[in-house]
Amino acid sequence: MNALRKTLRWPGSGHDTRRLALWDAEALAAAMGGEASGAFQVSGVEIDSRDVRAGDLFVALTGETTDGHKFIDKAFANGAVAAVVDRPIAQPHVLVKDTSIALELLAKAARGRVKARIVGVTGSVGKTGVKEAIFAALERASRGAAHRSVRSYNNHVGVPLSLARMPARSRYGVFEMGMNHAGEIAGLTAQVRPDVAVITTIAPAHIENLGSEEAIADAKAEIFAGLQPGGTAVIPADSPHFERLRDAALARGAKVLGFGRSEHAEVRLLDAVPAANGGSLVTAALGERRLCYSVAEPGEHWIANSLCVMAAVYAAGGDLGAAGLALAEMGGLKGRGARHRVKAPGGHALFIDESYNANPASMRATLAQLGATPATRRIAVLGAMKELGDFGPAFHAQLREPLEEAQVDYAILVGPDMAPLARELGKPVPPSLGNAIPFAHCEGPGEAIAALEEFGLAGGDAVLVKGSNSVGLGRVVAHFTAREG
Structure with a gap:
């Protein structure tokens, strides 16, 4: 039998007999307790x-500052087949009392109809x-029958939206869960x-709201409350x-x-050496x-992440070989x-884009990564x-x-929160400890771009751009990567 025939005769399963459409009008109305205006099928869900x-x-979600019903015409102009609304419209729709509650009910129906193994991921x-990475491994092993939350859809809207998008044929689902306050992950x-409930690590992210790392650990541990009977918790063995x-x-x-590295870790690191591509052989x-x-x-940090991925894939009954290939790619x-x-x-020059998120643990990890990156000069935009x-x-x-351990040659500090670091870098350095790190303290991304332009990029430079998303350092990355080539 040739390769093509073998592929065509790949063993099937009950999943393969399920509907190809994501939802039809009848199923939507039943799930959300609403009334459909007629027959239709949809292939996706969007807010x-x-x-x-x-x-x-x-x-059409209704919030404190906006009303999705105002954008219905634009949604249909962009290709929507139907809408979920709390008032009658001329276009195809499902009429419900509350669209936010309807989305949560649709998520519940989506979770209830699949026979998939579900992985939940949280962590600081x-x-x-x-x-x-878990999704890439499970998608490869299941011939594309894995589903995950896209982007960082990990809050009270993003999670039900991601669930509502899960096809009935899914064999695996991977969902991210975030929080700012205690009680949010429980919901x-x-x-x-x-x-499978995964906690990547515990670090002082959101400590403003929670007060201590112990409280952060307790808030993250809320993920275990939703575990299915016989479920598995994947946790960092090296964490205090x-x-x-x-x-x-x-x-x-x-x-x-x-x-982790600890002796009591079930998935334990034995060895890791640098790979030719800048990664690691584990x-x-x-x-x-x-x-x-x-x-x-x-x-x-990606060595530790890889151990977490392997543990999660193993707990989900996935293919560890596929996980290895996914991590390599x-x-x-x-x-x-x-x-x-x-x-x-x-x-x-090399630009490392870490502009979406920052906390003390990830700052140290990415600065260490910058320090290990071969470069003529190392520049940090923080x-x-x-x-x-x-x-x-x-x-x-x-x-x-x-910053000193990474042997950074120039630092650009962005925003008033960086004033304490600017004061530290401005202190005199004893001759025995080497030279002080030259730096600029800028008000915002625009000034940071100007400071980096004035400093001048050169071939062989490595530039790390990292900060919380609200700082807007993605503008710095976008400005300079327009020259990408």
């Missing part, structure tokens, strides 16, 4: 009229990248109802909060898989097994590690780390040490 594509269902650092995990997380998982009747133990694979993403995400070659005098509250000044000032 932003600007993002609507042909075949989508547009859900790395959850989006880990979620994408999200009740919707996702994961078979490991026992706290483990006990919270065991209290929910979960199996526990720890990952050897890990999983019980009596030895896992050997490549990680394309550079940095020590992963590229950086926009705002979360994407790398760009930018034309500069004498060759090309914006504020938000939601640190009274802890903020101290955490920003403490960035001096990782």
